[in-house]
Amino acid sequence: MELSRRRFAQAAGTAALAGRRLAGQQTPLTAQQVIDRVQKNVGVPWNPDSLDRIKAGDATAAVTGIAITAMATMDVLSRAAKEKANLVITLEPSFFGVTDAPLADDPVYAAKLEFIRQNGMVIWRFGYHWRARKPDPFATGLARTLSWTKYQIDDDVSRYDLPGVTIGALVDDLARRLNARAGIRVVGDPQTRVRRVTLLPGSTPLAAMLKALPDCDVAIAGETREWESVEYAQDTVTSGQKKGLIMVGRVLSEEPGMNLCAEWLKTLVPEVPVRAVPAGDPYWRPTV
Amino acid sequence: MTANEVVERIKKNLGMPWNEKSYRDTFKVGDPNTEVKGIATTFMATLDLIQRAQAAGLNFVITHEPTFWSDRDTVSELAADPIYKFKTDYCARNNMAIWRYHDHIHSRPPDLIWVGLARALGWQDRQTAGSRNRFTFPQTTLGALAADIQRRMNIRALRVVGDPHAKVSSAAVGMGFGMPRVTPDADVVIGGENPEAGGQFDDTEYILDAAYFGRNKGQIILGHAISEEPGMEDCANWLRTFVSEVPIRFIRSGEPFWSPKA
Numbered sequence: 001m002e003l004s005r006r007r008f009a010q011a012a013g014t015a016a017l018a019g020r021r022l023a024g025q026q027t028p029l030t031a032q033q034v035i036d037r038v039q040k041n042v043g044v045p046w047n048p049d050s051l052d053r054i055k056a057g058d059a060t061a062a063v064t065g066i067a068i069t070a071m072a073t074m075d076v077l078s079r080a081a082k083e084k085a086n087l088v089i090t091l092e093p094s095f096f097g098v099t100d101a102p103l104a105d106d107p108v109y110a111a112k113l114e115f116i117r118q119n120g121m122v123i124w125r126f127g128y129h130w131r132a133r134k135p136d137p138f139a140t141g142l143a144r145t146l147s148w149t150k151y152q153i154d155d156d157v158s159r160y161d162l163p164g165v166t167i168g169a170l171v172d173d174l175a176r177r178l179n180a181r182a183g184i185r186v187v188g189d190p191q192t193r194v195r196r197v198t199l200l201p202g203s204t205p206l207a208a209m210l211k212a213l214p215d216c217d218v219a220i221a222g223e224t225r226e227w228e229s230v231e232y233a234q235d236t237v238t239s240g241q242k243k244g245l246i247m248v249g250r251v252l253s254e255e256p257g258m259n260l261c262a263e264w265l266k267t268l269v270p271e272v273p274v275r276a277v278p279a280g281d282p283y284w285r286p287t288v
Numbered sequence: 289m290t291a292n293e294v295v296e297r298i299k300k301n302l303g304m305p306w307n308e309k310s311y312r313d314t315f316k317v318g319d320p321n322t323e324v325k326g327i328a329t330t331f332m333a334t335l336d337l338i339q340r341a342q343a344a345g346l347n348f349v350i351t352h353e354p355t356f357w358s359d360r361d362t363v364s365e366l367a368a369d370p371i372y373k374f375k376t377d378y379c380a381r382n383n384m385a386i387w388r389y390h391d392h393i394h395s396r397p398p399d400l401i402w403v404g405l406a407r408a409l410g411w412q413d414r415q416t417a418g419s420r421n422r423f424t425f426p427q428t429t430l431g432a433l434a435a436d437i438q439r440r441m442n443i444r445a446l447r448v449v450g451d452p453h454a455k456v457s458s459a460a461v462g463m464g465f466g467m468p469r470v471t472p473d474a475d476v477v478i479g480g481e482n483p484e485a486g487g488q489f490d491d492t493e494y495i496l497d498a499a500y501f502g503r504n505k506g507q508i509i510l511g512h513a514i515s516e517e518p519g520m521e522d523c524a525n526w527l528r529t530f531v532s533e534v535p536i537r538f539i540r541s542g543e544p545f546w547s548p549k550a
Binding site: 074175207241 | 332334335336339353354357358365366370374375431434435438446447481484485486487489490491492493497498501503509511512513544545546547548550
């Protein structure tokens with residue numbers, strides 16, 4: 001009897017504790033709590049000096065929903081606001097430059113900031129650390145969007161052996177699956193048949209291209225420089241090698257990696273809706 | 289006449305001191321004492337361009353941009369690269385010499401690359417007084433302006449940002465790896481090549497957002513080659529005023545890309 005009473009008391013105490021914890025969970029989830037959870041779970045040591053910081057809004061704001069994107073354009077923010085997502089997590093800058101520095105007397109900057117304020121939004125950049133995660137979520141995500149995961153070579157998420165396809169057909173497929181407009185640019189003969197692909201999403205320095213192109217038939221990049229990788233790819237083709245370089249645009253190449261980020265965050269933040277809000281291909285071209 | 293004699297004559301006719309610190313304007317391929325049969329001026333000494341110059345009997349290539357895929361034409365890491373070997377072997381076998389002419393063509397007034405770009409745009413008479421890179425034109429739409437430029441410059445992979453219906457009448461123009469920063473007094477920024485995001489100033493995101501707020505702003509990205517190639521024709525014309533011993537031709541290295549139907 002004595003024992004069971006003690007047990008009862010213990011059980012009641014546990015229930016009370018649990019009740020307090022439950023009550024705690026009902027207090028709103030703040031942007032800072034989401035950020036803390038990401039920092040703890042991303043699997044990359046957090047660098048406090050990186051540019052992954054809040055760019056606008058209040059860290060203590062209650063989060064009603066999370067939108068994840070490669071670039072927090074006004075179009076993305078307005079779509080997020082419609083879906084009641086007020087924490088926007090972005091890979092690229094939001095205020096028109098690498099440091100997201102304020103622009104004095106600029107009407108576009110002022111209007112964007114005002115939209116963010118009116119909608120109680122918080123903009124958090126999360127690029128450096130998501131990029132540093134292993135295996136590379138950008139190559140993984142791009143391959144998944146292209147339905148190529150089954151073609152992966154060994155444990156390298158950037159390399160794939162496709163069933164033979166012409167560069168022309170491959171480009172059409174990429175354009176369709178990535179919802180491209182005018183952002184895709186190609187070096188190489190559309191009739192060339194290719195199998196081995198290397199994915200280089202983002203901005204690719206020459207050193208990475210010098211390493212990748214000799215070992216594959218076609219490299220799919222975000223953006224590269226015309227006097228570097230583009231000329232190297234041209235010369236590779238001229239030398240008689242049946243190869244090519246496809247640039248899909250930086251944002252378009254990175255968006256699948258941020259879709260993957262949204263999937264990951266759903267498991268980490270079950271309290272609020274998490275969705276990917278793609279920025280899309282920024283470019284168009286006149287039809288002449 | 290040797291390749292080096294051509295270069296010395298360029299230095300003499302420049303009308304301004306030669307910057308000996310320029311790492312760009314130097315020989316990249318071949319012996320400076322190579323005997324010149326003919327000169328090809330071009331935007332970029334791609335392997336394809338070198339082969340076409342050789343076929344035309346021109347063994348001295350004067351190129352605006354690099355030969356070996358980096359601004360400094362750094363070749364120390366390229367010894368094992370099969371394309372590097374192919375390109376250097378081809379040049380050696382065919383007695384080619386390649387010299388880069390970049391910094392001084394830009395710094396000598398008038399910058400011939402700039403002259404070529406303004407001509408290719410058809411905008412020689414539209415320059416805003418007192419400003420080198422500002423142009424004004426009768427009001428049109430961003431879509432019509434872009435279509436006109438696309439036709440004039442014969443561009444396959446043109447890229448445009450902004451509302452095609454935006455009414456525009458002024459532009460700030462850059463060339464090469466240069467995109468003017470958006471300012472209140474230019475409706476459109478036009479340039480060769482720029483990082484899409486994460487630069488010092490990201491015109492692309494700014495224009496997207498300006499368009500969202502209904503502002504008449506646009507960005508037209510020509511391509512690096514498209515923006516700077518025309519000026520190398522002016523370079524050939526200039527060379528002919530003081531080099532008469534050998535044939536001189538402007539040969540297009542051309543737009544490197546194709547683009548699927550948008």
